[in-house]
Amino acid sequence: MKEIGELVIPGDARYAEDHEWARLEGEDVRIGINDYAQDQLGDIVFVELPQVGDTFEKGEEFGTVESVKAVSELYMPLGGEIVAVNEDLEDAPELVNQEPYEGGWMILVKPSDQAEWDDLMTKNAYLDLLKGE
Amino acid sequence: MQDSAKTTPLHGWHGKAGANMAVFGGYDMPLWYPTGAKQEHIAVLTGAGIFDTSHMAALTVEGPGSFDLLQRCFTKDLSSCIGKNKTPIEDGRCVYGIFLNRDGTTIDDAIVYRMGTTSYMIIVNAGMGGEIAVHLKTHTGSLEAEVTDLTDRLGKIDVQGPLAARILQGVIKKSGEVFQKMPYFSFKGHFDASSPLSEAVRLTNDAPLLLSRTGYTGEFGFELFMDASRLADTWEMILDAGSDFGITPCGLAARDSLRAGAVLPLSHQDIGHWPFLNNPWLFALPYNEARTDFVKKFLGDEALRTAKDVHYTYPFAGYDLRKVSTHDSARVFDSLGNEIGVVLTCATDMAIGRVGDRIFSIASPDKPQDFKPRGLSCGFIKVKSKLFSGDSVEIRDSRRSIKVMIVDDIRPDRTARRPLKDMVWKREEDI
Incomplete structure (x- = not known):
């Protein structure tokens, strides 16, 4: 298991309590699970993602990630419409373990409420949350 | 880690190796290492994996009444259990069976080893040593049999996979001799240096070893029992000898997926508080050839005979x-x-x-x-x-x-x- 100091938590992303990351890309937000989550889950063997065009509220389940240990829900860090999903994960779910912030991204969302982005945690706030866990 | 969780002598090694840990059977154990459970699982099929299984509990039963006590409490018929011809258990052989309650429900599953005519070792699941010891003592009655719970006094390492023997050849003295005539479910040696049996298997670091051709993966391999004090250096030595063969430390996640694929039950999950019947593991019961009745009396037999709607x-x-x-x-x-x-x-x-x-x-x-x-x-x-x-x-x-x-x-x-x-x-x- 990685110690907190070993975790890669990029400063250019925001974080949700359920260990998703979110990164602004123009008007859209790219979303995945962070290094802490992938380390806790272990080998990820299957990722279930929504359809492009689906809309979700903040906090709603948008998919599942299946590891050798368990099946875990994925929650929307902010509400919006799915504009793209990472189809590479169908054949290579291990990308979530190998590069959680790059090739292991999960969905691209058009946010419905910009204010929800502002509610997400910065790197430091998220690390404080982890230290408390 | 839960404060109350016990640890094995390799706990520090697991932490340094970066294992994800979780409490299982009361012990803080590795679930997987950075290699990941998938590669660990695959290594046991194609090469070799090494597991710290020191959470498993061991007991001994000694004395002239040992055989009768086990016949009374353990489902396997020790007088007809070896090979196709169902010959009696002998020194150096071990068998799988169940400890049942009188109502036919499972207390735990176990492997019983015959060390000598009046001397047996029993391996049960993590945390079960005390309970099985009490159970055996309760049913000893007038038999001359002494039950000793060895929980936490033994260390155990499993080396599993097609390369297991080749790796152990590098760490066992006179391995050519040791590996002669060692069929599935047999063992040699002893973990206690004061036992005359311990001369049979020695590691190159001179640690005495009980080497058992068993495992919980369905794959070729061995379980190694030793004094807990020899666990850490033996683990390192095997890793060293296995490094050229890609030996892979494996956690409990791979152990679970390997045993599930091999149709082996996990006690208290696949067998438990319901009558031990109508399951894939009835070879543990002492049926006659026609499977119409049992060939010996044992605790729980009557309940199994009369059980309905299981x-x-x-x-x-x-x-x-x-x-x-x-x-x-x-x-x-x-x-x-x-x-x-x-x-x-x-x-x-x-x-x-x-x-x-x-x-x-x-x-x-x-x-x-x-x-x-x-x-x-x-x-x-x-x-x-x-x-x-x-x-x-x-x-x-x-x-x-x-x-x-x-x-x-x-x-x-x-x-x-x-x-x-x-x-x-x-x-x-x-x-």
Whole structure:
């Protein structure tokens, strides 16, 4: 298991309590699970993602990630419409373990409420949350 | 880690190696190492894995009444249990069986080792040493048998996989001799240096060893019992000897997926507080040839004879790697949609896949070219109605519903029973 100091938590992303990351890309937000989550889950063997065009509220389940240990829900860090999903994960779910912030991204969302982005945690706030866990 | 959790002498090593840990059976144990459970699982099929299994509990039963005490409390008939001809247990042989309550329900499963005419070792599950010791003492009556709980006094390492013997040849003195005549479910040596048996197997660091050709993976390999004080240096020594063979430290996640694919039960999950009947492991019961009655009296026999409406436990295999979570009581439905039972175990054997109507493993000699399995969910269900191999059922948790098939066996082409002579280096200079 990685110690907190070993975790890669990029400063250019925001974080949700359920260990998703979110990164602004123009008007859209790219979303995945962070290094802490992938380390806790272990080998990820299957990722279930929504359809492009689906809309979700903040906090709603948008998919599942299946590891050798368990099946875990994925929650929307902010509400919006799915504009793209990472189809590479169908054949290579291990990308979530190998590069959680790059090739292991999960969905691209058009946010419905910009204010929800502002509610997400910065790197430091998220690390404080982890230290408390 | 929970404050109350116990640790094995390798706990520090697991932490340094970066293992993800969790409490199992009261011990803080590695779930997987940075290699990941999938590669660990595959290593045991294609090379070798090494497991710290020191959480398992050991007991001894000594004295002239030992045999009778075990005949009374353990389901296997020790007077007819070895080989096709069902000969009596002998020194150097071990057998799998169950400790039942009088009502026919399972206390725990175990392997019983005969060390001598009046001397036996029993291996039970983590945290069960005390309970089984009390159980045996309760039923000793006038028999002359002394039960000793060795919990936490022994260290145990499992080396499992087709390269296990070749790796151990590098750390066991006179391995050529040791590996002569060592069939599946036999053992040599002793963990206690004061036992005359301990001369039979010594490591190159001179630690005495009880070397057992058993395991919980379905694959070829050994379980090594030693004094707890020798665990850490022996672990390092085997890792060293195995480094050229890609020996892979494995955690409990791989142990679970390997045993599920090998149709081996997990005590208190697949067997437990219901009568030990109608399951794939009835070879543990002392049936006569016609399977109409038992050939000996034992605790729980009467309850098993008269039990009614006992649910049926079956192995299943899915069609892809998706599994259901048994934490929120996954249920089983028949083809008409009727709820018929519960899922006991659901794991993913990551080394198997379906091609047409057959399951192949990455270790299958006749696997199709370019066979790259994604894994299949598998495990055990317990249902109220009788099913047959090939029947389809749905298993369902709060999230998903999966179609699975009742099967007789899951991962094909397992290596556990391979002749040892085919699994060793033939010449000294190859070691």
